[in-house]
Amino acid sequence: MTEVEEMLKFIGVDSDERLFSDIPERFRKKSMNIPLHLSEYEILREAEAIRRMNDTAGYHNFLGCGTYDRIVPASVDSIISRTEFLTSYTPYQAEISQGVLQSLFEYQSVLSDLMGMDSTNSSMYDGYSSLGEAVRMAYRINGKKKVLLPDHIYRSKLSVIMNYIAGLDLKIEFYNFDEKTGFIDLNDLQKRVDSDTCAIVVENPNSLGILDPNVTKVQDVKGSALLIAYVDPISLGIITPPGTYGADIAVAEGQQLGLHQNFGGPFLGIFSFRKEYARRSPGRLIGRSVDHNGNVAYVMTLQTREQHIRREKATSNICTNQALMAIAALTYISLLGSEGMHRVASITMRRSAEIRKALSGVPGIDSSPFSGIPFSDVAVRYSGSREKMQSSLKKNRIWGGIPASDIINHNDGVTRDIYFFSATEKTSDEDIEALRRALEAI
Amino acid sequence: MFRQAAYDEPLIRDMRSGTTYRVPGEHTETPEIPDSLVRKEINIPNVSEYDVVRHFTRLSEMNYSVDTGIYPLGSCTMKFNPKYADVMASWSEFRDVHPLRPQETVQGNLRIMYELQEYLKAISDMDAVSLQPLAGADGEFTGISIIRKYFMDQGTDSERREVIVPDSAHGTNPASAAMAGYDVVEIPSTPSGTVDLDALKSVTGRNTAAFMITNPNTLGIFDGGIAEIARIIHEAGALLYYDGANFNAILGITSPGLMGFDVVHFNLHKTFATPHGGGGPGAAPVGVKKFLEKYLPTPIVEKNGDFYSFKDVGDKSIGKIGPYYGSFMVLLRAWAYIRYHGRDGLEAISRRAVLNTNYLERRISGSFRPSNNSIKKHEVVVSASGTGKTANDVAKYLLDMGMHPPTIYFPLIVKEAMMIEVTETVSKKDLDAYADAMLASLKEDAKTSASRPVNTKVTRIDEVRAARDLELTWNDIHS
Numbered sequence: 022m023t024e025v026e027e028m029l030k031f032i033g034v035d036s037d038e039r040l041f042s043d044i045p046e047r048f049r050k051k052s053m054n055i056p057l058h059l060s061e062y063e064i065l066r067e068a069e070a071i072r073r074m075n076d077t078a079g080y081h082n083f084l085g086c087g088t089y090d091r092i093v094p095a096s097v098d099s100i101i102s103r104t105e106f107l108t109s110y111t112p113y114q115a116e117i118s119q120g121v122l123q124s125l126f127e128y129q130s131v132l133s134d135l136m137g138m139d140s141t142n143s144s145m146y147d148g149y150s151s152l153g154e155a156v157r158m159a160y161r162i163n164g165k166k167k168v169l170l171p172d173h174i175y176r177s178k179l180s181v182i183m184n185y186i187a188g189l190d191l192k193i194e195f196y197n198f199d200e201k202t203g204f205i206d207l208n209d210l211q212k213r214v215d216s217d218t219c220a221i222v223v224e225n226p227n228s229l230g231i232l233d234p235n236v237t238k239v240q241d242v243k244g245s246a247l248l249i250a251y252v253d254p255i256s257l258g259i260i261t262p263p264g265t266y267g268a269d270i271a272v273a274e275g276q277q278l279g280l281h282q283n284f285g286g287p288f289l290g291i292f293s294f295r296k297e298y299a300r301r302s303p304g305r306l307i308g309r310s311v312d313h314n315g316n317v318a319y320v321m322t323l324q325t326r327e328q329h330i331r332r333e334k335a336t337s338n339i340c341t342n343q344a345l346m347a348i349a350a351l352t353y354i355s356l357l358g359s360e361g362m363h364r365v366a367s368i369t370m371r372r373s374a375e376i377r378k379a380l381s382g383v384p385g386i387d388s389s390p391f392s393g394i395p396f397s398d399v400a401v402r403y404s405g406s407r408e409k410m411q412s413s414l415k416k417n418r419i420w421g422g423i424p425a426s427d428i429i430n431h432n433d434g435v436t437r438d439i440y441f442f443s444a445t446e447k448t449s450d451e452d453i454e455a456l457r458r459a460l461e462a463i
Numbered sequence: 464m465f466r467q468a469a470y471d472e473p474l475i476r477d478m479r480s481g482t483t484y485r486v487p488g489e490h491t492e493t494p495e496i497p498d499s500l501v502r503k504e505i506n507i508p509n510v511s512e513y514d515v516v517r518h519f520t521r522l523s524e525m526n527y528s529v530d531t532g533i534y535p536l537g538s539c540t541m542k543f544n545p546k547y548a549d550v551m552a553s554w555s556e557f558r559d560v561h562p563l564r565p566q567e568t569v570q571g572n573l574r575i576m577y578e579l580q581e582y583l584k585a586i587s588d589m590d591a592v593s594l595q596p597l598a599g600a601d602g603e604f605t606g607i608s609i610i611r612k613y614f615m616d617q618g619t620d621s622e623r624r625e626v627i628v629p630d631s632a633h634g635t636n637p638a639s640a641a642m643a644g645y646d647v648v649e650i651p652s653t654p655s656g657t658v659d660l661d662a663l664k665s666v667t668g669r670n671t672a673a674f675m676i677t678n679p680n681t682l683g684i685f686d687g688g689i690a691e692i693a694r695i696i697h698e699a700g701a702l703l704y705y706d707g708a709n710f711n712a713i714l715g716i717t718s719p720g721l722m723g724f725d726v727v728h729f730n731l732h733k734t735f736a737t738p739h740g741g742g743g744p745g746a747a748p749v750g751v752k753k754f755l756e757k758y759l760p761t762p763i764v765e766k767n768g769d770f771y772s773f774k775d776v777g778d779k780s781i782g783k784i785g786p787y788y789g790s791f792m793v794l795l796r797a798w799a800y801i802r803y804h805g806r807d808g809l810e811a812i813s814r815r816a817v818l819n820t821n822y823l824e825r826r827i828s829g830s831f832r833p834s835n836n837s838i839k840k841h842e843v844v845v846s847a848s849g850t851g852k853t854a855n856d857v858a859k860y861l862l863d864m865g866m867h868p869p870t871i872y873f874p875l876i877v878k879e880a881m882m883i884e885v886t887e888t889v890s891k892k893d894l895d896a897y898a899d900a901m902l903a904s905l906k907e908d909a910k911t912s913a914s915r916p917v918n919t920k921v922t923r924i925d926e927v928r929a930a931r932d933l934e935l936t937w938n939d940i941h942s
């Protein structure tokens with residue numbers, strides 16, 4: 022007898038069909054339009070053919086604006102391929118899951134240090150949803166009715182925030198950037214802050230790619246509003262972290278910390294906050310404690326905020342998160358160390374500066390449309406034909422030149438004719454030269 | 464006998480071998496940055512690559528996983544994650560791709576997404592699918608947001624302020640509805656765990672936006688009242704939401720589309736075997752009936768001739784729920800799993816999962832009382848009540864035997880609940896060993912029970928202290 026026959030016999034049925042006798046005939050599926058099964062060899066061959074449909078010939082990459090082609094150390098991929106990490110789940114049974122728990126505790130620690138914040142949860146889905154959750158958290162804390170966002174926020178980021186707050190009695194108001202510097206217009210912002218302002222969201226670098234010194238001054242004008250910062254975690258190797266300019270909640274997209282671009286996912290939502298707000302925060306938190314023998318042990322804590330206990334009163338609905346991506350980010354930061362993090366950030370900035378310099382002599386291109394300096398995303402202004410630019414880029418195997426009007430919510434004098442070319446530590450002299458020539462050839 | 468690895472592993476900040484990983488490029492001076500933005504100090508451990516790798520390898524050894532053994536966490540569908548999917552997910556052509564690359568250069572990725580949309584439609588009998596949501600809870604939030612958009616169009620959004628959930632529902636259901644701004648109305652289940660139709664009728668009306676359920680439900684029972692449920696909900700003008708977390712029981716057998724659901728989410732990390740990653744990532748595409756297609760998150764993938772492209776869903780769309788199109792690498796793995804098993808293999812999966820569940824139930828039901836007598840589907844909920852042990856005692860015993868315990872103390876409607884979902888990827892021998900261990904746990908004296916686990920890296924953990932002293936980072940460490 023086979024295993025299956027033995028089991029059927031033990032249960033006392035002659036066929037597994039009997040185990041479905043509770044599903045009424047009218048609901049039984051008659052067909053399912055999916056091909057028949059394959060062997061492993063065949064599925065790999067099919068996938069092989071599909072991967073070749075992607076254009077893999079050489080190219081120069083200047084795409085960024087939130088997702089970046091950075092070096093992923095081999096050890097990061099190796100560690101997150103450990104099947105003990107890869108194929109386990111949320112550490113509900115802490116005693117047998119100390120590996121994931123200690124790793125996530127270290128992630129919370131390292132990221133809190135990087136962000137300059139007290140505490141960090143063990144991960145959210147991505148940067149955008151983290152920002153949506155941050156605004157919700159601010160509303161939970163002070164119940165005020167208005168959130169101030171930068172006028173030139175990415176359209177998709179704004180859309181995510183709007184979905185996250187659709188159920189709240191909270192309205193969005195926008196503040197402006199200064200057209201010349203590309204910085205927050207502090208006067209405009211100050212005018213909009215009132216006693217009913219729940220939170221102010223600042224970005225650094227901002228959606229124009231610019232490092233904005235005015236973010237450090239927002240604490241002076243914020244009144245009783247909470248300050249939420251959205252930052253680039255790579256920039257923090259060199260740029261002052263949100264904790265130093267009074268952020269109450271700080272969030273970031275963690276893709277750059279050892280994750281591949283992944284065609285947009287999985288990513289990593291970094292979510293940090295002042296410790297006094299821990300009980301109002303969303304997501305899973307790992308705490309350090311001891312076991313019955315007094316040995317150090319890690320365990321999920323403050324679970325009474327979460328959906329499985331608090332249900333409709335939970336601080337968030339999040340359950341499955343991005344734990345593996347958190348372990349990747351932790352491994353990445355651990356490998357690079359303080360010096361490596363500083364280097365990646367400074368090389369990126371140097372490359373951005375070189376792009377600006379190289380394009381400064383190209384006719385029709387203004388490579389310094391703002392006086393502020395870019396981190397990764399270099400904004401250039403070009404008032405010629407978009408189609409001609411794109412066809413020249415394409416001909417020269419350059420990917421980049423995302424038009425501001427495609428991704429930024431509000432388009433006015435600030436974003437008019439702006440295109441983005443983004444740098445990372447991978448950007449080479451040849452890449453930059455190729456870009457210069459392609460733009461010259463328009 | 465089982466003994467988990469138990470290294471005295473320090474925190475990585477206490478390792479000081481010095482960074483060896485090299486970032487390329489000559490040494491660069493700090494670029495010019497406005498003074499107020501210069502970082503004054505950075506406090507990150509400087510550890511050699513070999514120590515980093517050893518550290519995380521040792522930590523990983525102190526972590527149970529699906530590849531280690533049976534992992535029957537109820538409702539989580541912890542099945543074997545196929546290795547061919549790992550291979551594909553490591554291919555640079557798929558993963559080293561920026562989401563904003565020109566569409567003609569990413570036809571392979573778009574084809575994967577398109578085919579997955581089609582497969583999920585075929586499996587669920589829904590009319591359109593968005594791959595964007597990032598986990599089950601996110602799928603629920605997306606689905607409820609779609610429903611809100613629909614009622615806004617109907618002009619009844621201000622009236623339809625309630626979402627109904629059964630008391631057996633997973634916590635994310637009420638949490639997602641509340642997050643989308645709805646009042647949650649919880650209704651009791653019948654003693655056998657199905658929807659109490661009278662209770663449902665009494666709360667359904669002009670104020671109802673949706674009823675969220677899963678079928679088979681969290682007790683592993685197929686709710687035969689589903690036709691009547693759909694009638695009650697639809698006659699009231701409300702919509703029926705399907706939590707697809709329990710899909711592993713019904714692949715190729717029945718579907719939410721046939722049962723009359725309007726919106727459904729799939730948990731790719733459950734039913735379609737994408738690895739759970741120690742807590743994530745997941746992916747939870749949402750499927751809808753035709754009349755809701757225009758509200759889906761944007762974009763979706765379409766095919767014209769041989770060309771795949773993104774299609775803007777239009778101005779009725781709820782917009783974005785995440786930054787791009789979903790967790791592509793997770794979608795790729797699910798595509799591979801479905802394509803590998805095919806329609807025949809998928810149905811066989813559900814048949815085996817259900818057989819395994821009923822077998823295990825029969826093996827233990829003499830001691831552990833099942834929640835009811837119906838045939839089970841993907842999982843069974845038993846109670847430790849009356850055994851002389853708590854569900855926690857049994858769980859800790861299982862840990863000591865090197866087996867992952869079931870989900871315990873959920874669903875809330877069963878006392879001392881043990882929710883067991885063994886999935887199809889476990890042999891009879893392992894099921895027998897599991898059943899034997901559960902039964903043996905009852906024979907121990909109270910003192911031994913209370914001392915367990917002893918074979919794991921640590922023993923029972925002081926959770927009260929963790930919440931009271933709140934050490935969330937190494938900077939918080941008190942002593």
Ligand SMILES: Cc1ncc(COP(=O)(O)O)c(C=O)c1O
Pocket residue numbers: 339340341537538539598599600601633635636677681706708709730745747
């Ligand atoms: C029945 C049910 N619904 C919803 C969810 C939420 O799914 P996720 O954890 O992917 O957000 C789960 C899983 O945890 C579940 O078991």
